[in-house]
Amino acid sequence: MSLLRAVATVSGFTMMSRITGFARDILIASVLGAGPIADAFFIAFKFPNFFRRLTAEGAFTVAFVPTFSRLLQDKGRKDALEFAEEVISIMGIGLFLFSFFVIIFMPTVMLGLAPGFIGQDWLFDLTVELARITFIYLTPISLVALLGGILNSFGKFGAMASAPILLNIILIVSLVFFENSMETKGHVLAIAVAISGVAQFIWLLEACRQNGSIPKLRRPRVTRRVKNLFKLMLPAVLGAGVVQINLLIDIILASTLPSGSISFLYFADRINQLPLALIGIAIGTALLPKLSREIQRGELEKAKRSQDHALEFGMVLALPAAVGLLVLSQPIISILFERGAFSPTAVDATAQTLFCYAFGLPAFIIIKVLQPSFFARYDTLTPVKVASFMVLTNLVLNIILMQYLAHAGLALATSITAWLNVAILTFILKQKGLHQHSKKTYLKLVRTFMASAVMGMGLLGLIEFAGDSMFGSKNSNILSLAAQILLGLFLYIIPVFLFRVIRLSEVRQEIKSWVKNNQ
Numbered sequence: 001m002s003l004l005r006a007v008a009t010v011s012g013f014t015m016m017s018r019i020t021g022f023a024r025d026i027l028i029a030s031v032l033g034a035g036p037i038a039d040a041f042f043i044a045f046k047f048p049n050f051f052r053r054l055t056a057e058g059a060f061t062v063a064f065v066p067t068f069s070r071l072l073q074d075k076g077r078k079d080a081l082e083f084a085e086e087v088i089s090i091m092g093i094g095l096f097l098f099s100f101f102v103i104i105f106m107p108t109v110m111l112g113l114a115p116g117f118i119g120q121d122w123l124f125d126l127t128v129e130l131a132r133i134t135f136i137y138l139t140p141i142s143l144v145a146l147l148g149g150i151l152n153s154f155g156k157f158g159a160m161a162s163a164p165i166l167l168n169i170i171l172i173v174s175l176v177f178f179e180n181s182m183e184t185k186g187h188v189l190a191i192a193v194a195i196s197g198v199a200q201f202i203w204l205l206e207a208c209r210q211n212g213s214i215p216k217l218r219r220p221r222v223t224r225r226v227k228n229l230f231k232l233m234l235p236a237v238l239g240a241g242v243v244q245i246n247l248l249i250d251i252i253l254a255s256t257l258p259s260g261s262i263s264f265l266y267f268a269d270r271i272n273q274l275p276l277a278l279i280g281i282a283i284g285t286a287l288l289p290k291l292s293r294e295i296q297r298g299e300l301e302k303a304k305r306s307q308d309h310a311l312e313f314g315m316v317l318a319l320p321a322a323v324g325l326l327v328l329s330q331p332i333i334s335i336l337f338e339r340g341a342f343s344p345t346a347v348d349a350t351a352q353t354l355f356c357y358a359f360g361l362p363a364f365i366i367i368k369v370l371q372p373s374f375f376a377r378y379d380t381l382t383p384v385k386v387a388s389f390m391v392l393t394n395l396v397l398n399i400i401l402m403q404y405l406a407h408a409g410l411a412l413a414t415s416i417t418a419w420l421n422v423a424i425l426t427f428i429l430k431q432k433g434l435h436q437h438s439k440k441t442y443l444k445l446v447r448t449f450m451a452s453a454v455m456g457m458g459l460l461g462l463i464e465f466a467g468d469s470m471f472g473s474k475n476s477n478i479l480s481l482a483a484q485i486l487l488g489l490f491l492y493i494i495p496v497f498l499f500r501v502i503r504l505s506e507v508r509q510e511i512k513s514w515v516k517n518n519q
Helices: 003-032 036-057 059-074 077-104 106-113 121-153 158-178 185-210 224-254 261-296 300-337 344-359 361-375 381-405 407-431 439-470 474-498 504-517
Strands: none
Touching: 003 036, 003 158, 003 185, 003 261, 003 300, 036 106, 036 121, 036 185, 036 224, 036 261, 059 077, 059 121, 059 224, 077 106, 077 121, 077 224, 106 121, 106 224, 121 158, 121 185, 158 185, 224 261, 224 381, 224 407, 261 300, 261 344, 261 361, 261 407, 300 344, 300 361, 300 439, 300 474, 344 361, 344 407, 361 381, 361 407, 381 407, 439 474
């Protein structure tokens, strides 16, 4: 499967996931608003996800996929699957025991995670209760990452990319049919999160069975290959841990700000995550196994072209997305969330946060393109060193900016840190001789920026010309926003071709390739 087709597959299912995710968040915003119960649930929801990214999606994937791909290529399917079985037996037991003890000591954990809630006994106790329920989610969702790594190595990206849709559907159903069935709506959502973890695990098991690659249960045993995997994982775990520390710092600091701050950050981040998931995560998911194969075969020039192509493709989508979020942050938040318990004041606060997150969107996607160059070479330590420095930078910026911008300052600090991360990773790749972007790539990035700037200025001109008349009733708001997005797309596509960011011949070639591969 070509990189473009793999990215399209992941992006397509991710788009479906994000659409259902927006429906979920709109419903949560309407029912919970941006108050204390919402803050408690979002902390409880984020907590197992911190560890999921620590033990599974990040650290595990970057170590497991290259190793599994090498075994698959060198020794065949049977040996590769035996390795996966060895890993899953150890992971399953380890995650279960870890979750058990964290759930028991959750009150102590929350003293550090939500210090702003201390002194508000009912809110602190509610957060502990919800977190104990949601932490059940960790074990099955971490095993989902292992099964997804197996399928991705076989070039099967659909099942893993579509799994989050189940989470969204289950949360929506829980609120629609069981909204008032428990002590709080937060309890309903927390139980739905736990159920969704099991549902996604079953979904991936079935996909592996259909692919003939389902791992069999075996007695847990720490083999030499498992030890080597954990050695590779350790730097990545530390690196993922550093990233999660940044996120934890944001939550800890936000808990000390006025009520609703955690919710403002959550809803703004959800919007910003749409292009990040569609572009950055999709490219990173597809690029890692491709780079691993090319580097292991010694096809270094081909690997270089793959990474350049990934960066060019990512920025063609990311730069206009970032500009669009910067210009339209207010109407986007208003139209999506301003209903029910979500007030106009909450809209303004969330829009400010989205504006600050959007500034760093291209940087987050570039990081997703650069990191596989290290991971494919089994270098998981260098990104750790860079990320460790980023923690201190982010903390200093957080403390400074939150004094002036409150919760929005936390978002802006995250974006500035991401750009600094990009600069350092690019410098290291060049110094080590691992990768240096071609002049053609840099030229295409400049042209892409120019096309995005044209789009942004056009949208700003339209808003300035039309003023408040663009927005009337809620229905006209939706139509107006849709019209602005379509106009922005039109204003972007024209300079994209005029500035030769994309050539018609390239489009025709991709279409021919897609048709040929699907005949």
